[in-house]
Amino acid sequence: MLALKEKIKEAGLKTTPQRIAVYAAMRKLGHACVDRVAEEVAVSFPSMTIATIYNVLESFVNSGLLVRRFSSNNKMYFDVNVYEHAHFYDTADNSYEDFHDPELVRMVMEYISTRKFDNFNIKSVDIQLVGNKIA
Amino acid sequence: MLALKEKIKEAGLKTTPQRIAVYAAMRKLGHACVDRVAEEVAVSFPSMTIATIYNVLESFVNSGLLVRRFSSNNKMYFDVNVYEHAHFYDTADNSYEDFHDPELVRMVMEYISTRKFDNFNIKSVDIQLVGNKIA
DNA sequence: GTGATTGCAAATTTTTTGCAAGATA
DNA sequence: TATCTTGCAAAAAATTTGCAATCAC
Numbered sequence: 362m363l364a365l366k367e368k369i370k371e372a373g374l375k376t377t378p379q380r381i382a383v384y385a386a387m388r389k390l391g392h393a394c395v396d397r398v399a400e401e402v403a404v405s406f407p408s409m410t411i412a413t414i415y416n417v418l419e420s421f422v423n424s425g426l427l428v429r430r431f432s433s434n435n436k437m438y439f440d441v442n443v444y445e446h447a448h449f450y451d452t453a454d455n456s457y458e459d460f461h462d463p464e465l466v467r468m469v470m471e472y473i474s475t476r477k478f479d480n481f482n483i484k485s486v487d488i489q490l491v492g493n494k495i496a
Numbered sequence: 497m498l499a500l501k502e503k504i505k506e507a508g509l510k511t512t513p514q515r516i517a518v519y520a521a522m523r524k525l526g527h528a529c530v531d532r533v534a535e536e537v538a539v540s541f542p543s544m545t546i547a548t549i550y551n552v553l554e555s556f557v558n559s560g561l562l563v564r565r566f567s568s569n570n571k572m573y574f575d576v577n578v579y580e581h582a583h584f585y586d587t588a589d590n591s592y593e594d595f596h597d598p599e600l601v602r603m604v605m606e607y608i609s610t611r612k613f614d615n616f617n618i619k620s621v622d623i624q625l626v627g628n629k630i631a
Numbered sequence: 632g633t634g635a636t637t638g639c640a641a642a643t644t645t646t647t648t649g650c651a652a653g654a655t656a
Numbered sequence: 657t658a659t660c661t662t663g664c665a666a667a668a669a670a671t672t673t674g675c676a677a678t679c680a681c
Binding site: 430449452489 | 622
Binding site for chain 2: 670679
């Protein structure tokens, strides 16, 4: 529990019980949409409102504690791992799974760097392996 | 205009004026969200309702005339180019631009194919170069 | 003619907003 | 204590639904 507070403080945010609860939920979930976070938070903090969850998630994104993910179901998703990495994306349930493969990211970044894009400033590269979990 | 009808028929769909208008709009726009399509369609077909636009877009996705794109602003986006290709994604205005580079896609696919994923069936790979257009 | 498609209106889902009350540093 | 954060309630934005009327083949 201390590590959670530390991370929030480190990010330059005040450590409120609500923020701790949301960050703990994200630590547990890894990737999640808002209602999934709400569901998880409700276990230990049922009085927390959905507006606060939105507030907290946004403050986390703005301070670099979470990153938003790309989705194809018109909902916000967040990732607790903020370093650049690839993902599996399951189109059946819109879930993510990390694909930890620094070599792949490095290879793509290196390839990109050989190209000149004078009309676009690339900040990151997002790679998703799209498909479905095998039952 | 004939090519549009042909494509729709080819996809196994009845060629209604509404579908032609939506497909023409997508051909012009390349990538678009629903309200952008509606705006474009309204020029030539102002009586068309938003529900029909959703219907048509969905029928197009189901029949392979369009593909959905991943976005980070909780809205549906569609791509008129259905073959696999990478994109620039501008986080400032949530716009896409094609990054036609078959070599990149091939390289990543080849790299992926050297890995065994026995719990995930990969259908496609989505690569987005995330950043901002330079003014 | 028949089944698919459209239009409409209402509902649902997801996200945002404004502001008063409360908590943190 | 001053400022930031939370809770609430309402609104806005985006998508979906049901059904009757219309259209394409």
